[in-house]
Amino acid sequence: xxxxxxxxxxxxxxxxxxxxxxxxxxxxxxxxxxxxxxxxxxxxxxxxxxxxxxxxxxxxxxxxxxxxxxxxxxxxxxxxxxxxxxxxxxxxxxxxxxxxxxxxxxxxxxxxxxxxxxxxxxxxxxxxxxxxxxxxxxxxxxxxxxxxxxxxxxxxxxxxxxxxxxxxxxxxxxxxxxxxxxxxxxxxxxxxxxxxxxxxxxxxxxxxxxxxxxxxxxxxxxxxxxxxxxxxxxxxxxxxxxxxxxxxxxxxxxxxxxxxxxxxxxxxxxxxxxxxxxxxxxxxxxxxxxxxxxxxxxxxxxxxxxxxxxxxxxxxxxxxxxxxxxxxxxxxxxxxxxxxxxxxxxxxxxxxxxxxxxxxxxxxxxxxxxxxxxxxxxxxxxxxxxxxxxxxxxxxxxxxxxxxxxxxxxxxxxxxxxxxxxxxxxxxxxxxxxxxxxxxxxxxxxxxxx
Amino acid sequence: xxxxxxxxxxxxxxxxxxxxxxxxxxxxxxxxxxxxxxxxxxxxxxxxxxxxxxxxxxxxxxxxxxxxxxxxxxxxxxxxxxxxxxxxxxxxxxxxxxxxxxxxxxxxxxxxxxxxxxxxxxxxxxxxxxxxxxxxxxxxxxxxxxxxxxxxxxxxxxxxxxxxxxxxxxxxxxxxxxxxxxxxxxxxxxxxxxxxxxxxxxxxxxxxxxxxxxxxxxxxxxxxxxxxxxxxxxxxxxxxxxxxxxxxxxxxxxxxxxxxxxxxxxxxxxxxxxxxxxxxxxxxxxxxxxxxxxxxxxxxxxxxxxxxxxxxxxxxxxxxxxxxxxxxxxxxxxxxxxxxxxxxxxxxxxxxxxxxxxxxxxxxxxxxxxxxxxxxxxxxxxxxxxxxxxxxxxxxxxxxxxxxxxxxxxxxxxxxxxxxxxxxxxxxxxxxxxxxxxxxxxxxxxxxxx
Numbered sequence: 064x065x066x067x068x069x070x071x072x073x074x075x076x077x078x079x080x081x082x083x084x085x086x087x088x089x090x091x092x093x094x095x096x097x098x099x100x101x102x103x104x105x106x107x108x109x110x111x112x113x114x115x116x117x118x119x120x121x122x123x124x125x126x127x128x129x130x131x132x133x134x135x136x137x138x139x140x141x142x143x144x145x146x147x148x149x150x151x152x153x154x155x156x157x158x159x160x161x162x163x164x165x166x167x168x169x170x171x172x173x174x175x176x177x178x179x180x181x182x183x184x185x186x187x188x189x190x191x192x193x194x195x196x197x198x199x200x201x202x203x204x205x206x207x208x209x210x211x212x213x214x215x216x217x218x219x220x221x222x223x224x225x226x227x228x229x230x231x232x233x234x235x236x237x238x239x240x241x242x243x244x245x246x247x248x249x250x251x252x253x254x255x256x257x258x259x260x261x262x263x264x265x266x267x268x269x270x271x272x273x274x275x276x277x278x279x280x281x282x283x284x285x286x287x288x289x290x291x292x293x294x295x296x297x298x299x300x301x302x303x304x305x306x307x308x309x310x311x312x313x314x315x316x317x318x319x320x321x322x323x324x325x326x327x328x329x330x331x332x333x334x335x336x337x338x339x340x341x342x343x344x345x346x347x348x349x350x351x352x353x354x355x356x357x358x359x360x361x362x363x364x365x366x367x368x369x370x371x372x373x374x375x376x377x378x379x380x381x382x383x384x385x386x387x388x389x390x391x392x393x394x395x396x397x398x399x400x401x402x403x404x405x406x407x408x409x410x411x412x413x414x415x416x417x418x419x420x421x422x423x424x425x426x427x428x429x430x431x432x433x434x435x436x437x438x439x440x441x442x443x444x445x446x447x448x449x450x451x452x453x454x455x456x457x458x459x460x461x462x463x464x465x466x467x468x469x470x471x472x473x474x475x476x477x478x479x480x481x482x483x484x485x486x487x488x489x490x491x492x493x494x495x496x497x498x499x500x501x502x503x504x505x506x507x508x509x510x511x512x513x
Numbered sequence: 514x515x516x517x518x519x520x521x522x523x524x525x526x527x528x529x530x531x532x533x534x535x536x537x538x539x540x541x542x543x544x545x546x547x548x549x550x551x552x553x554x555x556x557x558x559x560x561x562x563x564x565x566x567x568x569x570x571x572x573x574x575x576x577x578x579x580x581x582x583x584x585x586x587x588x589x590x591x592x593x594x595x596x597x598x599x600x601x602x603x604x605x606x607x608x609x610x611x612x613x614x615x616x617x618x619x620x621x622x623x624x625x626x627x628x629x630x631x632x633x634x635x636x637x638x639x640x641x642x643x644x645x646x647x648x649x650x651x652x653x654x655x656x657x658x659x660x661x662x663x664x665x666x667x668x669x670x671x672x673x674x675x676x677x678x679x680x681x682x683x684x685x686x687x688x689x690x691x692x693x694x695x696x697x698x699x700x701x702x703x704x705x706x707x708x709x710x711x712x713x714x715x716x717x718x719x720x721x722x723x724x725x726x727x728x729x730x731x732x733x734x735x736x737x738x739x740x741x742x743x744x745x746x747x748x749x750x751x752x753x754x755x756x757x758x759x760x761x762x763x764x765x766x767x768x769x770x771x772x773x774x775x776x777x778x779x780x781x782x783x784x785x786x787x788x789x790x791x792x793x794x795x796x797x798x799x800x801x802x803x804x805x806x807x808x809x810x811x812x813x814x815x816x817x818x819x820x821x822x823x824x825x826x827x828x829x830x831x832x833x834x835x836x837x838x839x840x841x842x843x844x845x846x847x848x849x850x851x852x853x854x855x856x857x858x859x860x861x862x863x864x865x866x867x868x869x870x871x872x873x874x875x876x877x878x879x880x881x882x883x884x885x886x887x888x889x890x891x892x893x894x895x896x897x898x899x900x901x902x903x904x905x906x907x908x909x910x911x912x913x914x915x916x917x918x919x920x921x922x923x924x925x926x927x928x929x930x931x932x933x934x935x936x937x938x939x940x941x942x943x944x945x946x947x948x949x950x951x952x953x954x955x956x957x958x959x960x961x962x963x
């Protein structure tokens with residue numbers, strides 16, 4: 064949002080005044096009905112200041128409970144990025160009913176923004192910005208700005224455009240203060256202006272803000288015409304939402320549309336159960352796989368005892384690898400062309416980790432046997448060897464699938480975070496069982512299976 | 514960093530000039546030696562512009578390979594936040610050898626910053642900032658700023674301080690342009706100034722920037738004296754590092770100090786193996802737990818077939834719950850006092866999810882039995898019931914532990930992300946086995962165990 068942070072609430076408090084965001088924060092912890100009543104008690108200009116800081120669910124309910132002209136006032140007075148973000152969160156008939164509240168010009172520009180995909184910067188663009196001509200002197204530019212621009216964040220960076228509205232350069236407003244008023248605008252240009260295309264994704268914007276350490280970037284179309292600006296606060300929200308979505312997908316569920324506390328019980332249940340069911344169906348293959356080995360288990364129950372240990376080690380090492388690779392790709396530290404580097408590295412890692420766990424597993428069986436805590440039978444050394452060798456194989460396999468599956472999904476155009484840790488773990492569980500029993504057949508075959 | 518974005522590289526390119534961040538980006542993909550040679554080929558002022566955008570490993574190697582006076586020049590000319598961030602990444606003798614390169618005044622202020630803990634805002638503070646008196650007119654203030662301040666981002670917000678350096682208010686520099694020069698500074702104050710304490714954590718800073726939509730915040734001491742400023746680019750890096758650490762902990766490993774591609778093989782192995790070993794040792798209890806049920810497994814192997822399915826369902830539902838709660842706590846959507854709300858909600862969720870999976874499990878066994886894909890014996894209905902009831906119990910237990918363990922850890926002062934999904938999964942695996950075999954004993958006891 065490009066709010067006006069100069070005018071503030073008139074309430075007095077220890078330090079002077081209350082920032083609208085603090086009021087909005089209070090709303091989080093009280094029931095919707097009370098928050099709506101409190102909101103209604105504010106004066107119209109105060110309502111307008113608090114509104115952008117409120118979460119979208121409450122925003123919707125407030126507008127629904129206000130008289131039409133008051134709701135319409137708020138929606139029309141919002142800064143354009145806040146307005147687009149609010150409408151982007153609505154669906155279908157809800158969206159169109161609120162669009163009806165807008166003035167014709169706002170309606171048109173909103174329709175333009177909503178015409179771009181959800182993930183596009185057009186959904187967070189602010190169409191309020193300050194422009195000047197390159198021929199002006201600084202004094203003239205200052206006067207122009209005083210006349211046409213309000214004291215909002217939109218005036219922190221001034222854009223120089225030509226007669227057709229094409230972007231020439233951007234000037235931080237400080238440069239109008241730090242240079243003599245007689246100088247020409249032309250003389251304080253630095254000739255370097257990074258911009259976003261209207262068709263860029265929000266993720267592109269996050270990268271560009273990070274790379275160039277900017278707080279606001281201009282958005283242009285293919286003809287280089289300045290359409291609006293994107294501000295860093297909206298971009299920070301995008302980055303945070305991306306990370307939250309990634310974390311939730313890692314946790315083996317669909318990303319939530321709203322915070323945990325604001326998500327209704329049944330939508331939460333739906334988001335959670337869908338993936339849980341998919342994973343459950345996948346994991347069912349373990350029962351099928353084990354069905355093939357029921358005679359072996361019958362013959363030596365001792366093999367069954369290590370099943371959870373072995374498959375979870377494959378799953379854990381797979382989660383680690385998947386997490387590392389997915390995050391590194393999200394932060395653009397890795398790209399698909401690095402697959403061979405990643406593969407070599409992960410095979411080495413998987414092998415080393417497998418050896419470490421294998422040795423621990425071997426020692427575990429030996430100690431239990433020697434101290435008579437459990438009797439693994441006369442061939443306990445072969446059982447221990449089976450466990451150790453299986454661990455090497457399964458940890459290597461887990462590490463390799465964990466690192467490669469995200470890259471394959473990315474190649475296929477699927478969000479790699481979807482190959483979340485539990486997904487990899489499920490896959491590794493099934494194949495891990497096959498590896499374990501195959502190795503057991505080789506090592507123990509003659510002895511126990513007889 | 515509070516770099517100077519006006520002066521840029523003199524290289525010409527399609528659009529005019531090259532931003533130093535683009536040069537730094539090129540360094541990522543080439544070997545260290547080549548990057549160092551390329552860096553050395555730049556002129557000193559270009560070196561200074563590129564340096565802050567380079568990752569700390571390369572920064573270190575570059576400084577080590579430069580002649581002492583050149584390395585010293587760069588370190589002394591860096592903006593103070595970049596300098597502190599560089600030194601914060603060094604340890605022990607490495608740190609002190611580079612401190613030796615600094616001028617006395619920089620040495621003193623660096624020592625002051627490093628005296629604060631790693632997580633403190635003191636580690637990202639910038640001590641360059643612009644101050645004025647409240648009695649000045651805007652014209653006087655402008656002249657003062659022109660005289661004493663360079664065209665850097667530090668001049669985007671001007672601070673009004675009293676004679677003792679105590680912070681009175683902050684003014685975005687645009688307000689000097691948007692108001693008449695005759696006005697007094699006093700008249701354009703808004704009386705509201707959010708600030709950070711020098712003892713605040715970086716995480717506090719992230720929250721405050723998000724809440725107030727600021728791009729720079731002043732940092733004061735207990736006496737309200739202005740010590741420096743924190744800029745949003747450093748805060749964005751903090752938020753990104755926090756999220757990366759959180760994601761890596763979710764993935765069941767220690768957080769990395771450097772990006773995946775920059776972490777040497779053996780440090781990566783150490784970070785991964787430590788948690789993998791802890792989880793492995795924990796998971797060993799499953800072998801012990803199952804040892805108690807070896808007779809039951811011997812008597813009806815059919816029970817063993819569902820072990821991976823059942824414990825992974827507990828693990829997956831636990832991961833989901835842990836992920837939701839940890840993230841919601843990290844974003845301050847949930848606090849510890851909400852534990853009762855969370856507990857009720859998660860019991861309900863766990864019960865519903867358990868019922869869903871239980872029903873699917875029941876159907877699975879029935880179909881396989883009826884279609885003769887597998888024979889679960891004459892008591893197959895009881896086997897199916899055991900699986901279904903166990904799923905309800907284990908999914909509830911997984912959901913409950915997944916949501917409560919992070920809150921308990923937080924209460925104990927431990928980072929809840931450490932109770933990463935695999936940790937919860939391991940715990941749930943062990944207890945899940947006990948639940949499963951206990952339920953089997955009750956339902957099947959008389960029938961199969963006989």
